[in-house]
Amino acid sequence: MPLPLYPLALAVFAMGTSEFMLAGLLPDIASEFDVTVGTAGVLTSAFAIGMIVGAPLVAALARNWPRRSGLLGFTLAFAAAHAVGAVTADFPVLFVTRVVAALANAGFLALALTAAAALVPPDKKGRALAVLLSGTTAATIAGVPGGSVLGTLLGWRATFWAVAALCLPAALGILKGIPTGGAKEEATGGPALRAELARLKSPRLILVMLLGALVNAATFGSFTFLAPVVTGTAGLDEVWITVVLVLFGAGSFAGVTVAGRLSDRRPGPVVAVGGPLLLLGWPALAVLADEPVALFVLVFAQGALSFALGSTLITRVLYEAAGAPTMAGSYATAALNIGAAAGPLIAATTLRTEAGNLGPLWASGLLVAVALLIAFPFRTVVTAGRGAEALQ
Known part of the structure; x- marks a missing residue:
């Protein structure tokens, strides 16, 4: 894979760490700003909503920028938002920094996904995407647990500073490694914005975006609420929460790596084998979680x-x-984050049912079942190698 992919993955690692790290920092933030934990939780919602809205909006605004300039600008804006967040004494300012960070993250991902695909031959987009998404999976393995430990030892502000610092080598790598040509030059001879937005009328595109959102909703619905399963259902000490999160992250890294080698030319086996196994796995986890x-x-x-x-x-x-x-x-980013935002909301509604802590696991199984039921009649679209022409 081209070397410039790796600074992009490092930036995604920093951004993924920031997106997920608040789960372990909210009590300290709430205490320092004298607000409830529920109020502090709006920082997470602000980030998710900013990602969903920001992906297409920022991508449209930045589509005529040189790609390197756009990636560098979004990375530095993300770092600056965390630096301001680390020093502010006002909760509303901290809230604004999370929105700004989300918009910068959304814009970066929208450009980075396109840039990663452009850095490799047309038949290796899946492998390039796997390298890029390895930053997210590495964040769940190392970034989030590391941020939690750093927050415990030095306070939550130190974690914000650490995320900002991670952006600097990523920015340098982008400056040195991404070609100067990019979106501006391509857009000049490419389709107009209206034509690009018209692609959203494609039934094939809407289908795969919907399926991606459903699977991601299932993933983050359960991931968000693994802690009470570990300490409540399994009866383990709190230290094991980090172990379980690292195991999930390690599995996600393995999954992205393997799928990256298959998703370009042979997506069929991934969907045909992985889909049913994923469907069976969530209820199995609910039954055997103790x-x-x-x-x-x-x-x-x-x-x-x-x-x-x-x-x-x-x-x-x-x-x-x-x-x-x-x-x-931006379409791929929106699909990912609609799922990431909706999944925990859906899963949370099950916590007050008889299923209790295990409710999110059953909800994830249901979301995957819905995805597979929708996909089955259109399986030739989902499993086609290299990307067939969209339906008109």
Whole structure:
């Protein structure tokens, strides 16, 4: 894979760490700003909504920028938002920094997904996407637990400073490694914005975006609420929460890596094998969660299957949106984050049912079942190699 992909992955690692790290920092933030934990939780919602709205909006605004300038600008804006957040004494200012960070993250991902696809031959988009998404999976393995430990030892502000610092080598790598040509030059001779937005009328594109969102909703619905499963259902000490999160992250890294080698030319086996296994895995985890060994094994397996299937579907989004060269990345980003935002909200509604802590696991199974039921009649679209022409 081209070397410039790796600074992009480092930036995604920093941004993924920021997106997920607040789960362990909210009590300290709430205490320092004298607000409730529920009020502090709006920082997470602000980031998710900013990502969903920001992906297409910022991508449209930045489509005529040189790609290197856009990536560098978004990375530095993300770092600056965290630096301001680390020093502010006002909760509303901290809230604004999370919105700004989300918009910068959305814009970066929209450009980075397109840039990664442009750095490799047309038949290797899936492998390039796997390298890029490895930044997210590495964030769940190392970034989030590391941020939690750093926050415990030095306070939550130190974690914000650490994220800002991670952006600097990524920015340098982008400056040195990404070609000066990019979106501006391509857009000049490419389709107009209206034509790129018109791709959203494609039934194929809408289908794979919907499926990607559903699978991602299942993934983050359960991931968000793994902690009470570990300490409540399995009866383990709090220290094991980090272990389980690392196992999920390690599985997701394995899943993205394997799927990256198959999703370009042979997405069919990933969907045909991974889909049913993922469907069976969530209820199996719900039934066996009180057995620690089974919990550890299944968490790793579900992480691998979730990200293998999810990354394959997002690769399909890039293929089906090939006629929208500057907006394709934003469509993929929107699909990912609609799922990431909706999944925890859906899962949360199950916590007050008889299922209790296990409710999110059953909800994830239901979301995957819906995705597979929708996909089955259109399986030739989902499993087509290289990306067929969209339906008119």
